[in-house]
Amino acid sequence: MEIQRHGLSVGIDRIEDKFFITFRIVGKLTHDDYAAITPMIAAALSSVEDPKANVLIDATEFEGWELRAAWDDFKLGLKHGSEFYKIAIVGDKRWQQWAAKIGSWFISGEAKHFDNLADALSWLNDEK
Numbered sequence: 001m002e003i004q005r006h007g008l009s010v011g012i013d014r015i016e017d018k019f020f021i022t023f024r025i026v027g028k029l030t031h032d033d034y035a036a037i038t039p040m041i042a043a044a045l046s047s048v049e050d051p052k053a054n055v056l057i058d059a060t061e062f063e064g065w066e067l068r069a070a071w072d073d074f075k076l077g078l079k080h081g082s083e084f085y086k087i088a089i090v091g092d093k094r095w096q097q098w099a100a101k102i103g104s105w106f107i108s109g110e111a112k113h114f115d116n117l118a119d120a121l122s123w124l125n126d127e128k
Contacts (some may be wrong), residue, residue: 022053034072059091081107088120
């Protein structure tokens with residue numbers, strides 16, 4: 001029997017004195033994953049004092065969405081897009097680069113794709 005891991009974890013991390021929200025995505029996300037995680041995302045965003053948060057998305061183990069989950073992701077972006085200043089997406093798949101570009105259309109800040117965590121963290125920490 002093959003075990004298929006999938007899901008999304010949410011955390012709050014810090015680089016020096018700056019806080020940011022982290023998302024780690026594993027496997028292929030389902031509608032049930034979004035039903036479970038959406039309240040956690042809302043809670044994480046409400047715990048950040050500044051209404052504009054930087055976000056790190058670790059998508060190195062992300063394989064995509066089921067159709068309904070992709071719609072859930074789109075709705076989540078519309079609901080919280082104005083609360084994001086910078087979104088760094090870390091992953092090694094070409095479609096993730098496109099997701100960062102398209103994601104920038106739906107947030108008030110900037111989304112950018114990175115091949116490695118160090119570059120993503122440096123960009124998130126940059127004041128520009």
